[in-house]
Amino acid sequence: MVVDNLSHRYGxxxxxxxxxxFSVYREDFIIVAGRxxxxxxxxxxxxxxxxxxTGGRIYLHDRPLEKQKHMALTKVGLIFQDAxxxxxxxxxxxxxxxxxxxxxxxxxxxxxxxxxxxxAMNLLHLKNRDPSTLSGGEKRKLAIAGVLAMKPEIxxxxxxxxxxxxxxxxxxxxxxxxxxxxxxxxxxSTHDLEKILFYATRMLLLSRGALVHDDAPLVLLKxxxxxxxxxxxxxxxxxxxxxxxxxxxxSFSLCDQTGPRKMNxxxxxxxxxxxxxxxxxxxxxxxxxxxxxxxx
Amino acid sequence: xxxxxxxxxxAGISLLHGLDVRCKxxxxxxxxxxxxxxxxxxxxxLSLIFFCMMIQSGLHPWQVMKxxxxxxxxxxxxxISRSITTMGDPIGSFMGIVVTDDGIFEGGxxxxxxxxxxISGILFTVTTRPSHVKAAVQWFLTPVPFVPxxxxxxxxxxxxxxxxxxxxxxxxxxxxxRSRCGHLERNPVKRVKRLALPLLKSMVQTADxxxxxxxxxxxxxxxxxxxxxxxxxxxxxxxxxxxxxxFLTFCH
Numbered sequence: 204m205v206v207d208n209l210s211h212r213y214g215x216x217x218x219x220x221x222x223x224x225f226s227v228y229r230e231d232f233i234i235v236a237g238r239x240x241x242x243x244x245x246x247x248x249x250x251x252x253x254x255x256x257t258g259g260r261i262y263l264h265d266r267p268l269e270k271q272k273h274m275a276l277t278k279v280g281l282i283f284q285d286a287x288x289x290x291x292x293x294x295x296x297x298x299x300x301x302x303x304x305x306x307x308x309x310x311x312x313x314x315x316x317x318x319x320x321x322x323a324m325n326l327l328h329l330k331n332r333d334p335s336t337l338s339g340g341e342k343r344k345l346a347i348a349g350v351l352a353m354k355p356e357i358x359x360x361x362x363x364x365x366x367x368x369x370x371x372x373x374x375x376x377x378x379x380x381x382x383x384x385x386x387x388x389x390x391x392s393t394h395d396l397e398k399i400l401f402y403a404t405r406m407l408l409l410s411r412g413a414l415v416h417d418d419a420p421l422v423l424l425k426x427x428x429x430x431x432x433x434x435x436x437x438x439x440x441x442x443x444x445x446x447x448x449x450x451x452x453x454s455f456s457l458c459d460q461t462g463p464r465k466m467n468x469x470x471x472x473x474x475x476x477x478x479x480x481x482x483x484x485x486x487x488x489x490x491x492x493x494x495x496x497x498x499x
Numbered sequence: 500x501x502x503x504x505x506x507x508x509x510a511g512i513s514l515l516h517g518l519d520v521r522c523k524x525x526x527x528x529x530x531x532x533x534x535x536x537x538x539x540x541x542x543x544x545l546s547l548i549f550f551c552m553m554i555q556s557g558l559h560p561w562q563v564m565k566x567x568x569x570x571x572x573x574x575x576x577x578x579i580s581r582s583i584t585t586m587g588d589p590i591g592s593f594m595g596i597v598v599t600d601d602g603i604f605e606g607g608x609x610x611x612x613x614x615x616x617x618i619s620g621i622l623f624t625v626t627t628r629p630s631h632v633k634a635a636v637q638w639f640l641t642p643v644p645f646v647p648x649x650x651x652x653x654x655x656x657x658x659x660x661x662x663x664x665x666x667x668x669x670x671x672x673x674x675x676x677r678s679r680c681g682h683l684e685r686n687p688v689k690r691v692k693r694l695a696l697p698l699l700k701s702m703v704q705t706a707d708x709x710x711x712x713x714x715x716x717x718x719x720x721x722x723x724x725x726x727x728x729x730x731x732x733x734x735x736x737x738x739x740x741x742x743x744x745x746f747l748t749f750c751h
Binding site for chain 2: 251253273276277281283285287288289290291292293294297300301302303304305306307308309310313331333349350353
């Protein structure tokens, strides 16, 4: 996925996103961080075509997103911050098969996908339960299962750890990590970086609707506080970032990098753009001018 | 979310839970129509049947009464207005308003009928999944020309989904206001205004969130619909319902 110069203005004219550009690769595990109102949720709603940009474009598999909106909803699964919003079925089973039914699959395929998704999230034993009787963690996993049943390539989590207790958070981290290992690309926004930083391969920092940093997570640790994001405790104490849930095996190790490095501004070849034209992957300059953005 | 209210589907294994929703809809329509002409004996018999069905469906009568308290207030108004507007032998008067014995009898009968219609509706909603109602509405409307049956089905199922949510959120708003001594306000208009505005706002937000959630999962009208599965008891139930219907119509 290539996000190219994406901008969005709300109905009343206030800008929500300003010239955001980055690329998402198959093995990425990206954390998107920023203070409240920085544009994380607005950005996520653009990634699967729920909202349309007022400027710029998003390309999925080299094709503009607006020309394949239905495909974008299938390939980019968005898990909302409020799981109750996403749960539309009256039982766990009905909710999971809601997506496959919309894809007009046959009854057998719908059944298979439902079973696979519930098994992957370890919810099969709850398939006849009323979703409103599930715990917060189970609801979050059900929302993921509902998206998984549509067989997405990219999973986008909007604040997945909010309102979750410790066991629920641990369970969810394990699920997210196993989904990444299974080959899904993960994009996740959170204020609690400690919980998931260990597993991330990249971090995007947003401020007032603009992308101000795009780099390896450990490189950006010392830039967090100035953007209103809490620096992980281990980093403050000069230690390596450990896995928050302890028992889980890392998807890859970040421990070979110690301390913040000098910021990189790197470019990459965009296959969609004209030959020979490079576009910056990020606007990660120390002296980036952050536009004044007011959120409605 | 606490869904212990009489307007939401409650899972169960009762006879009503297992029945095909189309059969339930036909039975409910037949009984509601014949209730309009039913006499006292018929109403008594039907009340007994409904009571047994409530118990069998796992619905506590006290829970139903608690959820119907505002409807019961409406019934009291209906009873009073009938009592004072129906001609008959006067049994008392207050400030020139005459209450008649025929009025009290008529009022009681009307209220009883309304109450039973409400109970039949509750029995239906408690034992039927909104998705099944949607499928049944679509099934009934398919032969009707110029009616978008799928859209109508979704509207009905969303309404059934939102009804318990509205009751729940009204309770939440009411509790939040009570915790700030809102119940001390004596002006009923102000109380209703303070309840209605936050409730309306939260309902609109919930509806917006739900619509977004459905869109994110590719909702379309032309989707694969799961077939309705009859339990095999529909025919005897339908025959029983027709017998009850005849009983209600002719037993004055």
